Amino acid sequence: MSDERARLLAAYDEQLRTHAEAQGAQAMDRLGPLWLVKNAGGRGFITYRDLGGADAEEVRKLVAAALAHYRADPSITMIEWKTRGHDHAPGLHEALLEHDFTPEEPESIMIGEAAALAVEVPLPDGVTLRRVEDDEGLLRFCEVEAAVFEIDTAPMLQILRSRLPDDDLLEIWIAEADGVAVSGGRLELVRDTEFAGIWGGATLPGWRGRGIYRALTAARARSAVRLGRTLINSDSTEDSRPILERYGFVKVSTTTPYSQTLRPRPE
Structure with missing residues (x-):
């Protein structure tokens, strides 16, 4: 990784994750390393800076718990879990599919x-x-x-x-x-x-x-x-x-x- 890319990626992780992604939210709860955001329009949003070193089984439990959190709120109609390609997230893709999440098209994070x-x-x-x-x-x-x-x-x-x-x-x-x-x-x-x-x-x-x-x-x-x-x-x-x-x-x-x-x- 070039020095410039490393500098920009570090700025992204430090400044643009967690609270920055909850701007304008109606509510926000914490679940371990996860930030569970509630936005207007019945939309839930799940983000994090990292997963705290969780292994695949712990990741699977986090996915199940986050899903249960939103299912318990009748005002939430859809949820999005935002993943990043550079994160250490063992088993996350498999856990999300297991819990009926659908991946959308990948996009490039440009800075x-x-x-x-x-x-x-x-x-x-x-x-x-x-x-x-x-x-x-x-x-x-x-x-x-x-x-x-x-x-x-x-x-x-x-x-x-x-x-x-x-x-x-x-x-x-x-x-x-x-x-x-x-x-x-x-x-x-x-x-x-x-x-x-x-x-x-x-x-x-x-x-x-x-x-x-x-x-x-x-x-x-x-x-x-x-x-x-x-x-x-x-x-x-x-x-x-x-x-x-x-x-x-x-x-x-x-x-x-x-x-x-x-x-x-x-x-």
Whole structure:
């Protein structure tokens, strides 16, 4: 591992795990090394800095206990267990599958200097960027996310509606053409750290390859720099990873979310 990658990975582990991932949570409980987070929209989230040297049998017990914790809360409809490729977690994959978690696609954990990404990127004619500050903009952002990722964005909309009015750590940006949102993404500042995260970057298929995602990413990075952040992190798909690499970002590890639906979401 290069010195730069080791430095960035250490910063990630020290600053961006556990409490940093519980920003905006409704509640948080501890179970040994685990942080059991309850978010708006009936979503549970399990994270940790490390598993405390647990062996495979101890890991299996942690998975069972975490699942029981969320099953006991009737307001929780789905849960996500966030894994990282560099963790020492013997038997975790097998234990999660045994307890009916489903792995999603792995993503690259990318980290780089915010200033390197905070550049000016020209937009195609007729395309504009704006920061979302109203419900109409939230709806447009979620429509793009739903179309690109083929997901139900109702829980996301509920969470963003609860956070956006008063949360100075969250920014949502969209790109529009002729009054229609064609791309979008979030900026999440992490309190008391060097970091801001760029999340949810999505561009409609017919608008890709025109520099819109790069411009949207650069706008979020410029905002992060203005607000005093020096590092940007992102869990990137294979579409966005090469773009960040061109700006000097480093792949420090991988992350794979494992999810499980516990019960139908209330209408």
